[in-house]
Amino acid sequence: MELKGKPLTDEEFRKGKVITVPWNPKAMYEWDTGTAMGRYLDGMKQGKIIGVQCHKCRRIMVPPRDFCELCFRNVDEYTEIKDTGSVNTFSICNVSWDMKRISSPLIPAVIELDGASEGMGIMHLLGEVDPKSVTRGMKVKAVWKPAQEREGAITDIRYFKPL
Amino acid sequence: MNPRAWKGEIPVQFLYTAGVAGERFFTRLRDQGKLFGTRCPQCKTIYLPPRIYCERCFSGLEDWVEVKGRGKVFSYTVLHRDRKGQPLGKPIIVAMVSFDGVKGSLIHIVAGIEPKKMKIGMEVEAIFKDPAERRGSILDIKEFRAVSKG
Amino acid sequence: MPDVAIIGAGTTRFMRRSLETGKELSYEAAKMALDSAGLTLKDIQAVCMGTAPDAFDGLHMKGEYLLDGAGGFGKPYMRGYVGGGTGVFAPIQGWYHVASGLFDICLVVCEEKMSSCQPHPQGAFLTIFDHTTERPLGPNLLWIFALEMNRYMTTYGIQKKDIALVSVKNKKNAMDNPIAQLPMEITVDDVLKSEVLAWPVQRLDVSPTSDGAAAIVLASEKVARKLTNKPVWIQGVGWSLDTSYWTDKDLCYPRYVEKAARMAYGMAGVKEPKKEINVVEPYDPFDYKELHHLEGLLLCDKGDAPRITADGVTQRNGNMPACPSGGLLGCGNPIAASGLMKISEIFYQLRGEAGKRQVPGKPLRGLAQAWGDLMQVGTVVVMGVDKPRAKGKKAR
Numbered sequence: 001m002e003l004k005g006k007p008l009t010d011e012e013f014r015k016g017k018v019i020t021v022p023w024n025p026k027a028m029y030e031w032d033t034g035t036a037m038g039r040y041l042d043g044m045k046q047g048k049i050i051g052v053q054c055h056k057c058r059r060i061m062v063p064p065r066d067f068c069e070l071c072f073r074n075v076d077e078y079t080e081i082k083d084t085g086s087v088n089t090f091s092i093c094n095v096s097w098d099m100k101r102i103s104s105p106l107i108p109a110v111i112e113l114d115g116a117s118e119g120m121g122i123m124h125l126l127g128e129v130d131p132k133s134v135t136r137g138m139k140v141k142a143v144w145k146p147a148q149e150r151e152g153a154i155t156d157i158r159y160f161k162p163l
Numbered sequence: 164m165n166p167r168a169w170k171g172e173i174p175v176q177f178l179y180t181a182g183v184a185g186e187r188f189f190t191r192l193r194d195q196g197k198l199f200g201t202r203c204p205q206c207k208t209i210y211l212p213p214r215i216y217c218e219r220c221f222s223g224l225e226d227w228v229e230v231k232g233r234g235k236v237f238s239y240t241v242l243h244r245d246r247k248g249q250p251l252g253k254p255i256i257v258a259m260v261s262f263d264g265v266k267g268s269l270i271h272i273v274a275g276i277e278p279k280k281m282k283i284g285m286e287v288e289a290i291f292k293d294p295a296e297r298r299g300s301i302l303d304i305k306e307f308r309a310v311s312k313g
Numbered sequence: 314m315p316d317v318a319i320i321g322a323g324t325t326r327f328m329r330r331s332l333e334t335g336k337e338l339s340y341e342a343a344k345m346a347l348d349s350a351g352l353t354l355k356d357i358q359a360v361c362m363g364t365a366p367d368a369f370d371g372l373h374m375k376g377e378y379l380l381d382g383a384g385g386f387g388k389p390y391m392r393g394y395v396g397g398g399t400g401v402f403a404p405i406q407g408w409y410h411v412a413s414g415l416f417d418i419c420l421v422v423c424e425e426k427m428s429s430c431q432p433h434p435q436g437a438f439l440t441i442f443d444h445t446t447e448r449p450l451g452p453n454l455l456w457i458f459a460l461e462m463n464r465y466m467t468t469y470g471i472q473k474k475d476i477a478l479v480s481v482k483n484k485k486n487a488m489d490n491p492i493a494q495l496p497m498e499i500t501v502d503d504v505l506k507s508e509v510l511a512w513p514v515q516r517l518d519v520s521p522t523s524d525g526a527a528a529i530v531l532a533s534e535k536v537a538r539k540l541t542n543k544p545v546w547i548q549g550v551g552w553s554l555d556t557s558y559w560t561d562k563d564l565c566y567p568r569y570v571e572k573a574a575r576m577a578y579g580m581a582g583v584k585e586p587k588k589e590i591n592v593v594e595p596y597d598p599f600d601y602k603e604l605h606h607l608e609g610l611l612l613c614d615k616g617d618a619p620r621i622t623a624d625g626v627t628q629r630n631g632n633m634p635a636c637p638s639g640g641l642l643g644c645g646n647p648i649a650a651s652g653l654m655k656i657s658e659i660f661y662q663l664r665g666e667a668g669k670r671q672v673p674g675k676p677l678r679g680l681a682q683a684w685g686d687l688m689q690v691g692t693v694v695v696m697g698v699d700k701p702r703a704k705g706k707k708a709r
Contacts (some may be wrong), residue, residue, distance in 0.1 A: 003491055004341035005326030005525065006183065006333060013330045013428065019181040019189045019299045023371065027173040031444050040169060041445070061561070063446050069556055089467070089564060090487045091459030093511035097452075108456045108466075109512075110560045121560040123447055123460075131512075136467045152167070155449045169445045176431040177371035182334035216340045218381035221347070221354035 036064040039078060045152040047144050051081040051116050059117045081162050084163065085113040103135035107131055111140060111160055126159045127159030139163040180297075186213045187227070193299035196291040200265055202226040208266040232289030233310065234262040234269075241278040254278055260287055260307055274306040286310040316700050317411045318537040318544030319404075320530050321350025322657040327494040327525035327645035330428035333527075335370050336382030339424045341385035342526035342650075343384045350530040351540060357530075359415040360385040362392040363403025363423040365648035365685075368437035370426045383422040383528075393557055397596065397685025398552070399423065400527070401653015401692035405550045407531045408694075417533045424526040425647035434522050441687050455511040455519075461564040461688060462513050462601045468565035469616035471604075473513055477504035478622050479600035480517055483636045487643020489669035492654075494645030504600075514547065518600045523645030529652035529660065531614060533679065534700070543664045548678070549583070549695040551576030559688045570609030570684060570691030577680075577693040578611075586611045590674035590695070592662050593633060594655035596684040597640040603627075606682055607635060609691065634672040637662060652692070659696050 012018050018085040033041060036052065040063050043050035052075040054061045054068035062081050067074050090109035096102050107126040112119065126134060129141065150156040174261055181189050184201065191199050200211035201224040205293060211230050239258035244250055256278055259268040287307040297303040323345020325338055328464035333341070339362075347353060362383050369373040376392025383390070395402045398496035400423050407421035412642035419618060427434045438454045465471065487496035499687075507517040537544040553659060555562065562568075574586070583589045595606035604632060612633060613621050621627060638644060638658035641651050659679035661667040678697040 003326050004323075004345065005331055005338070005492075007326065007328035008330045008332055009181070010330070013180070018332060019180045019186055021181070021300070022177065023179070024176045027175065027442070028170070029172060030168040030170050032168050033445055037445055041167065062556075067556070088458045088560075089464035090328050091463055091511045091513070092454070092509075093456060094508075095453070095455065095510050097431045097439055097454070099435070099510075106451070108450070108452060108460065108698055110460055110564075119561060119563060123450065123452070123456075123560055125450055127170070129407065136464075139441075153449055154446050171448060173368070173437065173440050173445050174373070175436045177429050178431050179371065179429050180330075180332055180334060182337050183332055184337070185334065186332060207317055216382065218386040221340075221344065221384060223344070295506070305480055 006027050034066065036066045037122060040064050041152040044154065044156040045150045047147065047150065047156070049081040049113065049142070050135065051079055053077050053079055058113065062113055062116045062120055062122060065144060082114040082115050085111040085140060085160070087126070087134065087138045087140060088112045088135055090134050105131055107134060109160070123161040124157060125153070126161070128161040184213045188213050191300040192303050193297040196297065198230045198232055198289065198292065199227050200230045209264050210267070211265045211269060230262050230265060232291070234260040234287060236273070236281065236283055236287055237261040237268045238283060238284050239272050239273065248290050255288060257283060257288070258307065271304060272303070272306045273308070275308045314410050315414060315533040317408050317531055317533060317547045319656070319696065320532045320537050320541045320544055320617060321346045321352070322527070322529045322660050324347055324492050324527040324650070324654050324657055325525050326492045326648070327523045327647055328525065329494060329521065329574060331426065331524040334373070335372070335379050335424050335426040338426065338524065338530035339379050339422050339430070339563040341383035342528040343382070343420060343422050344423070346530050347526035349707040352418070352530060354384050356418055357388065357420045359389045359405040359410050359419045361403050361410065361419060361421045362390065362647040363394065363421070363653065363704065364392060364438055365394060365396060365399055365425060368440070369430050369434055369648070375670065377673065379424055381517070384420055388409065391501065395554070395690050395692065396683060397476070397648055398652065398683045398690035399649040399685065400654070400689045401656060401681055401683035401694055402552060403649065404529060404531070404656050405552060406549050408550055411531050411533050417536045420528060421533045422526065422528040422533060422654065423652050423653040426524045427522045427647060428524050437666050450548065455514055456563055457559070458599050459511040459514045460484055464564040464601065465601060465605060466513060470498065471619050473505055474501050475619035475623060476518070476601045477501045479597065479603045480504050480642050482622070482628065483597060483603070483640040483642040486637055486670065487639025490639045490644055493639050493643050495524055496503035496639060496643050508641050514599065519523070520598045520641035520646040523647040525645065525647035525650045527650045527657055529653065529657060545660050545663045545696050545698065546700050547694060548701040549577035549581030550696045551693040552578070553691055554686070555689045557687055557689060562688070564688060566603055566615060567609040567684065567688070567691060569608055569689060570682065571611060573691035573693045574610045574682070577695045581695040581697070583695065587633070590633070590678055590680050591674070592637065592659065592672050592679040594638060594640070594658050594681040596633060596655070596682055597636055597642050598646055600642060602684065603635060604642065606684060610680065610682060610693070629670070629672050637667065637670045637672050652681070655681040655683070656694060663696060663698050
């Protein structure tokens with residue numbers, strides 16, 4: 001059967017050897033944080049991690065949300081979660097999103113926070129640690145920016161470091 | 164609690180190919196200063212810009228025909244503001260131009276005429292840029308102008 | 314509920330960047346599928362289009378844009394999208410168009426033109442991360458795969474060399490697939506020595522981005538019997554989505570793939586999948602995903618997929634051939650089109666028409682599966698040479 005499709009080389013495509021039209025849109029957004037996320041970010045500014053609890057399924061959830069997605073009802077209370085936890089999983093990343101090498105590796109991780117339900121985690125970065133010594137289950141603690149630098153963002157925690 | 168919004172952007176840029184039909188259409192427009200369409204033998208109609216398939220009967224289209232740049236105004240509008248809502252110095256007329264035997268119409272600028280003199284059905288013709296200025300783009304047609312009578 | 318069969322299929326080459334526009338790619342695949350079924354556009358009563366984010370092709374309302382190339386002009390036409398699961402979801406959408414009795418013949422088309430997205434389609438993918446809690450950390454898509462792969466490896470004590478076998482197998486299988494983008498003979502060592510992108514993900518663990526399209530024709534029993542003596546019946550379908558709070562789940566097991574598989578097996582009357590599925594095309598955008606999905610599909614025990622791979626069970630001449638097409642690792646990954654390509658592969662395999670890729674032993678029943686979103690969706694279709702057995706065809 002005849003094969004359909006005319007592949008182009010990178011040069012043909014990018015160097016204008018075939019007719020191309022570039023378009024660079026500016027897709028800028030302002031997302032409302034919502035009530036739950038708003039409180040999470042306020043907590044960040046104060047150096048606290050805020051979660052919520054659903055009394056029906058008894059889960060303590062972080063990041064907080066307005067409604068419990070399992071029970072499909074509003075959550076019952078906001079509560080403070082500890083800023084320590086353990087590493088659920090991690091990676092050592094050497095490239096940026098556009099696939100260029102970065103000078104020093106980033107260590108993203110999913111951290112199960114103490115005080116939240118088991119398996120409840122957030123994504124963040126690990127720091128002050130040799131990538132080779134990171135292990136699953138390692139105990140870590142948040143390193144916060146000083147109060148005057150915090151702005152109400154996830155980056156108010158610089159990274160988590162080993163306890 | 165302070166309600167707030169989080170700002171960000173989606174970092175995308177695009178580079179579009181013209182396609183198999185488009186590659187030929189724009190290359191000929193650039194090199195020959197002529198418009199071409201493709202004819203569907205079953206539906207007996209010409210598509211401009213051309214395509215490699217007929218959307219109505221799904222025949223593959225291989226019959227390329229020249230379309231003379233003279234057509235009629237099918238509809239038009241007069242723009243007074245730009246994309247960002249800022250007033251334009253001079254209004255711009257955008258028209259749908261239909262051609263004999265061709266299904267549908269081509270969208271382009273009409274120049275050299277007062278907006279109030281525009282009429283649906285009036286004859287217009289394509290003004291092509293000089294060969295040195297043509298790049299293989301729809302803008303190789305500089306604009307359409309009213310066909311002068313007499 | 315009428316039984317539904319696949320009676321024709323077509324796939325374009327999968328290419329890093331194609332001259333064709335998305336419309337032209339869709340047309341080529343749709344025309345091939347129609348020709349293979351001996352039909353014209355007039356015979357098609359409805360069209361289902363599957364295509365992933367508009368942001369890849371850079372075209373808003375992408376489904377509507379692709380419509381004329383997909384044969385949808387003047388017809389009931391709808392585009393569905395469920396991330397990477399789209400390629401197996403679109404045929405499910407097509408299936409219920411026919412199974413409902415509303416239409417007798419439905420065309421399903423899937424397309425992707427990722428090369429339009431510069432500098433890299435990842436720019437569009439980035440938006441999958443939460444804008445407030447995740448994007449400020451500067452993530453890239455490789456992170457989630459790396460985090461999932463690492464969790465899977467550390468849960469079961471799996472080594473990179475066990476996972477690399479999948480990449481070796483699929484890229485080699487792709488050498489017999491004329492549409493493949495990156496067929497090659499590599500060794501486990503080549504994979505282990507390839508550039509570390511986001512440990513444990515290395516360059517040869519990842520499938521390439523791609524442009525391409527695929528299409529199939531679905532028909533009700535009464536029409537299928539007139540048009541072909543080798544209909545491939547859709548025996549069961551299943552789909553399930555999980556929470557988008559991906560950090561709340563244990564990433565070592567795709568429970569949503571299991572849910573989708575159980576739904577499909579229930580409909581198909583499959584009680585022992587390990588014995589009753591003869592050939593499988595699990596979604597393999599990364600090599601470890603094939604292992605992850607074989608377990609989620611209940612085709613092997615949890616944590617056991619690396620062992621059956623090392624034992625050769627998933628080779629073409631093994632007991633459970635997996636990705637005989639070459640998969641995404643070998644053929645390329647134009648998101649939606651790749652899932653439908655897997656459906657087509659099972660179609661060819663069950664008809665004995667897969668040429669050099671044909672698995673021996675006359676397979677009677679096969680399965681194609683896709684996956685996507687933020688570790689969220691499983692879509693499954695079970696196909697067979699016999700009509701669906703289960704009397705009560707409701708999903709359990």
